[in-house]
Amino acid sequence: MRKAGILGLTAMVLLMIISWMNPPKKPHPIKFPIPKGWPQPLYDFKSNPLTEEGFALGKKLFYDGRLSKDNQISCGTCHQQFAAFTTFDHPLSHGFNNQQTTRNAPSLQNLAWQSNFMADGGITHLDLQPLAPITAENEMAETLENIIAKIKADKEYAKLFQAAYGNANINTQRIGKALSQFMLLMISSNSKYDKVMLGIDSFSLPEKLGYGIFQNKCASCHPAPLFTDNQYRNAGLPQDEVLKDLGRMRITNQSADSLKFKVPSLRNIALTAPYGHDGRFFALSNLFEHYRKQMVLGPTTDPQFSNRLPLSNFEIGQLKAFLNTLTDSVFIKDPRFSELGITNAPGNHGH
Amino acid sequence: MKYLLQYLLLLLLGLCAFSEAQTQQSISFQHMMGNQALVLDDSLQNSHGEKLVVRRFKYYISNLVLIDEQGNRQAYPDNYYLVNEAEPSSKKIVLPNAPKNYSVIEFLLGVDSARNCSGIQTGVLDPMQGMFWTWNTGYVFAKLEGAAPSSGLPAHAFTYHIGGFRTGENVLKTIRLAIPGRSLPKDLQVKVDINTWFSGTNTLLIADRPVCHSPGALAMKFAANYAQMFSIIQP
Structure with missing residues (x-):
């Protein structure tokens, strides 16, 4: 018993010496990079x-x-x-x-x-x-x-x-x-759009025109630099008969939130088809047709869409050119x- | 001389154990259905005459406070307890450093909103404990599951997962119990009556309401009922 005690003590002292000689390696910190002009992050x-x-x-x-x-x-x-x-x-x-x-x-x-x-x-x-x-x-x-x-x-x-x-x-x-x-x-944060904003690239004419239309017709819900306001909105998508997805109402139990979904960011939109919370829009063209013609106006549809979102074919072409500048190949x-x-x-x- | 250190260490350990034993007090929860002791999987009956067996019964207790007659408060803000019928040791809460005579015990049935909103927790608050909604962030404050012939669900199951901390669906309940004799006994015995889930402020039959799995109106009805489930057993 005593021998074991002495052994135990010796082992403890040895361990202490070893740990003193090899202090645990500290992890290497990374500084979170905030792109120029962006708000402070929300993550703690x-x-x-x-x-x-x-x-x-x-x-x-x-x-x-x-x-x-x-x-x-x-x-x-x-x-x-x-x-x-x-x-x-x-x-x-x-x-x-x-x-x-x-x-x-x-x-x-x-x-x-x-x-x-x-x-x-x-x-x-x-x-x-x-x-x-x-x-x-x-x-x-x-x-x-x-x-x-x-x-x-x-x-x-x-x-x-x-x-x-x-x-x-x-x-x-x-x-x-x-x-x-x-x-x-x-x-x-390395799309062509970002480079244009930093003054190191420039828009082509269709991109420039599209940017103007975007600011006029889309930016209230998809504001730069994140291209989303992180709010929940009903953009006139009728409920899918199979999925029966109530959106935000599933969480809040409030009928005022029925069919509202989080506004997605438009960054990299050219890469993220299909679109919509259930992927019902096959391509950007379908999305634009929805906004200008097919939107179903219900009690919780966003009031900004009281007249749907009128878009001419020309405007759609320019908007597509602009949205492509949000692709970040880096x-x-x-x-x-x-x-x-x-x-x-x-x-x-x-x- | 060379064993002196060991003896000193032993002496120190002994002293620690001794001093702890002196101040240690505890609260024990006795789960019942009316006057019948709860035994998992054993036949019980609620006051509506519905026969049932309970398979799971667990709930969170947090923000425990002991209050003496002068209104002095001994709080344990960082202690969270998951009382679980299936784990006998969890039914006894040990209160360190509570030697004074307290007349009131107060606690939250559930997990305060701060802990609901600050990411993944550890220990009894680890989402792995099965008391957490992953799709709608928040803890299940109390869980009662079992089977009853009156339930129309498959296998006659009933499952109640009660929680919700947001405005409009908050089911956090502050439980306040007066300690008889205004003196905290060494092991305070608290009766927890499951029958209160079904009758009280709201009459809830398993036959009508066999399932509650999300925050909202029904969860609030159950919580209003089970807020009455605790009572101190006179020594």
Whole structure:
């Protein structure tokens, strides 16, 4: 017994000496870059300071299929970089067991300037957002317990959690914060439009004319620099008979919010077809036809549309030219967000 | 001499344990259906005569405050408790440093709005505890699930997930209990009567209302009822 005691003490002293000689490595902070002229971000970075190690962990999680029940669906499956992190060419995305989602996957960009998430704004914090698709039966269909068990079985993750947080403890909060770190840095601010505003590029004539029409007819709900006012509005889309989606009312239970959906950003709009909260608009042309002719005016339709949105064919042409300047090819090719080089990522989005 | 350190350490540990034992007081929750003790999966009956079995019963307690006769308050703002019938240890809340004589105990049934709005929490507030709505941010404050022949749902199930912290659908309830004899006993016994969920301010039959899964009017009715479920058992 005494021998054991002495041994224990010696071991403790040795451990102390070792830890003193090898102090834990501190993660390397990343300064959040605010594009010139943009407002202050809404995300509380004090509660989740950005670090290179946290970002790397978040990236691995984002592209890890093990976050789903069949290990085949990662966040990146439905949020593809080349489509500005929407699902390319899909009105609705695919989920577990050949199921479909009920809404069009939103683009992931400039998330630090949003405080509510999903088309109905039901989620009030970016860290919490991934828990919804992860646990939804028709999306990734996995439990948090199972994800943590799978991650704990992977020694690579122990190293990444250690590097990001100082120890290898794995819990829901750390998973959510790391995913936020990866997504917060998805900033799209390098489009032609941005370069024109900075005075280092210039619009062509159709782009310039389109910009004028845009400011006159679209910018009240899609104001620069984010191209959304982050409000919930009914843009005259009648309810789909199958989906029966009430939009914001699902969260607030207020009939005044019936059929209202979050105003999406128009950044990278050329890459994010189909459009609308349920992807019902195949192309931009369909969207413009909706606004000028097909809009259904109901009790909660935005009052700005009392006369729908009159647009001539000429105006539509110029608007399209302008909207194309919102494409950010730097963002969609940025290797920091690329799935390339990620191990354990599920195969490409397949059919 | 060389064992002196070990002896000192042991002595210190002993002292710590001793001093803790002196100040430790606790609150124990006894889950009942009327006067019958709750046993999960055992047959029970509510006051409407509906037979039922309970499979899950859990709820959050937070913002606990002990108040003495002079109005002095001992608050535990950072302590959150998830009382769960399936985990006997969770039914006893240990109050550190509560040696004084308190006459009133006050707590929130649920999770205050601040914690609902500040991202992912840990411990008993970890969304992994199954008491969190991922699609409509917020905690389920109280959960009661089981089966009753009167329920028209598949497998005659009933599921009540009660929560909501936003204006117009707030079901946070402040529970205030007077301590008999104005002196906190070493282990305060609190009766928690599940029958109150069904009768009280609102009459709610399982047959009519077998499910409540989101904040709103029905959740508010259940919460108005279950706010009456706590009472102190006279020693």
